[in-house]
Amino acid sequence: MIRSTALSLALALALACGDDDGMSLPDATTDLDGGATLDGGGEDAGPPADGGRDAGPPPLCPTDTPVLDAASGTPAFAVVGSDYTSTSLALLGADGAVLDEGWIDSGTTDPGLVSTLGGDVVVASNGPAGTITIVDRFGVDVLSRFCLDGSLVGQLRATAVEGWGPNPRDFEVVDADEAWVSRYEPNPAEDAPTLERGTDLLGVNPTTMELDGGRVDLTVFSETVTGLDGEGMETDVAVAARPDAIVRRGDFLVVGLDRIPVDLFGEARGYGDGRAALVDLADGSVEPIELSGLANCGSVQAVPGSETDVIVACSGYSTMGFGDAAGERMTTGLVRLRVSAEGEVSEEQRWAATDDDDSIVAVGGLVVLGEDDVVGVAPGNFADVNDRLVRTNMATGVQEVVATAGGSFVLGGGATDGAGLLLVPDATDGEAAVRVFTVTAEAITEGTALPVGPTTLPPRSIHPL
Structure with a gap:
């Protein structure tokens, strides 16, 4: 250490x-x-x-x-409910059944x-x-x-x-x-x-x-880049490393980095090229993992059943401003990395949103089902398109819309038990519930949703315990 x-x-x-x-x-x-x-x-x-x-x-x-109070039963999942001011935590069993509607909350x-x-x-x-x-x-x-x-x-x-x-x-x-x-x-x-x-x-x-x-210290990944100001003119933008998710692989940590502006809400927009960090637990040394052509790569998840692989989700970034979906698409993608016992990192698979003009950008709320098999959320636009849950095969590029929601920015990050159960939170007004799916290699089918409870805040994310 x-x-x-x-x-x-x-x-x-x-x-x-x-x-x-x-x-x-x-x-x-x-x-x-x-x-x-x-x-x-x-x-x-x-x-x-x-x-x-x-x-x-x-x-x-x-x-x-x-x-x-002691938790009821044997919890396998935690559901975070929130209205972005207050939070509640519900506990679910291995089959998704609600054990405690509000084990702890903001009160x-x-x-x-x-x-x-x-x-x-x-x-x-x-x-x-x-x-x-x-x-x-x-x-x-x-x-x-x-x-x-x-x-x-x-x-x-x-x-x-x-x-x-x-x-x-x-x-x-x-x-x-x-x-x-x-x-x-x-x-x-x-x-x-x-x-x-x-x-x-x-x-x-x-x-x-x-x-x-x-x-x-991860400030080595902070830098000054050329971006755009509020008038669309080139300007220098200070970018912070912004470390996010951490996944351990053997004697190393893979750390996702967003590398976006120090002033998150300023008019100046710019980003650093995609990176993650590899930290050696033996001596604390840090090495860069290059994810060139991508941006905003803070999300990292372990691949189920693997002791070496992770998938990094890069949600993209646009210098034109918030909501520029076309600009963000240019730097959005998924990368599967492999970390050897000696700390050597190799890129095993990459899916980029620009690979196909018709591809759906669904890298938010990512759940890794297998080696190159993921489900993610494609956000709605608050107009004519609602959130969609999308399955993506990173190797073939094949995508399938698994489910849709009743609004925009209401589907959150789900969780799987690794044995065919997929749980996804849906905070749609009047329909808030944990949606339950069965996963096979061929298809994902939806079962009966589980209302978390009338007194519980809308579910936003689900976490395996």
């Missing part, structure tokens, strides 16, 4: 996990001359391959008073909780059986780890600096002592302490949910 150079910075950043005082000390190793101090990684602490849960809580779960309060849920939440799909890690993103910047018995492992704020939000995006557990959280936003303060600079992976002890002093 890579550890930071200054213990004082680690102490300043640490936030209490489950106590009222709000401060605790990380188990950090220092190296005052600026070098990296390493310790060995352990076995992958990911969930069982069948997605099931062990009987009883894992050892890391506290034995004191729970902060939540949940307890003296042991640093923060209640905000409106931009995801669930990390990596960690010991019997636990759930919630990543509360923009504006809250808190990671919360619970056990299914209702106990709180800990909460961690991704910054201790006022006035800057790092926008944590993903959380990848390596072993019982090592995990990494991606921080999307750069800190504009030039004098920011090392552990407060953002555009990085921040080291966390997942057992205690405390910072461990580790940091992987």
Whole structure:
């Protein structure tokens, strides 16, 4: 594991996990001359391959008073419902049946909780059986780890600096002592302490949910590019690396990078050519993975049944402005990468939206079904086209519209059990439900939808546990 150079910075950043005082000390190793101090990684602490849960809580779960009710049954999926202000989390069984309509929501309060849920939440799909890690993103910047018995492992704020939000995006557990959280936003303060600079992976002890002093700097992927201003004239645009999804492959992490403007909502538009980052867990070194011709490549997912392959989804970017679908299409695509045991990366397959004029751009809300078999969401236009769920064969380019929604931007990221069950959230007004599909090599067929419950917020994403 890579550890930071200054213990004082680690102490300043640490936030209490489950106590009222709000401060605790990380188990950090220092190296005052600026070098990296390493310790060995352990076995992958990911969930069982069948997605099931062990009987009883894992050892890391506290034995004191729970902060939540114990989860019902054996949860296999978590459904995030949101109106983009408040959030609720429902739990589903292995067959998609609703076990808890609202296990935790934005109204949940307890003296042991640093923060209640905000409106931009995801669930990390990596960690010991019997636990759930919630990543509360923009504006809250808190990671919360619970056990299914209702106990709180800990909460961690991704910054201790006022006035800057790092926008944590993903959380990848390596072993019982090592995990990494991606921080999307750069800190504009030039004098920011090392552990407060953002555009990085921040080291966390997942057992205690405390910072461990580790940091992987990804600013090497930030740059200044030539883009367009609000009048369509060429101008320099500062682009941030913007690390997003993290997937572990052996002794390496594949990190998706969006590489879009530092000023996300400014008039100037520009982007960096497609890249992902390969991080060596042994020494923290970083190598670029080139995805030339594509852009906005922050989404990375593991290929089911493979220990080496991932699929990167690049959603494209247009310098002409938001909503320029034709411009975004030029840099949209999917790439399957293979990471060898030695850290050599090869591009095994690529599908680009420009390969066929009639191809459907459906790379959002991606669910990887197999080696080159994916389903994704093609968004509607709020006029005459609603969201569509589309199956794409990356090798042949063949696409099939599996289902349509009753509105635009209502279908979210789904999940599969890897054995033929596909669950997709649909937030259509008056019809909000989890849509259930059966997947075979030949076809995807829709079954009976599962209403999550009348008191639950519209479902936006589904995550395997």
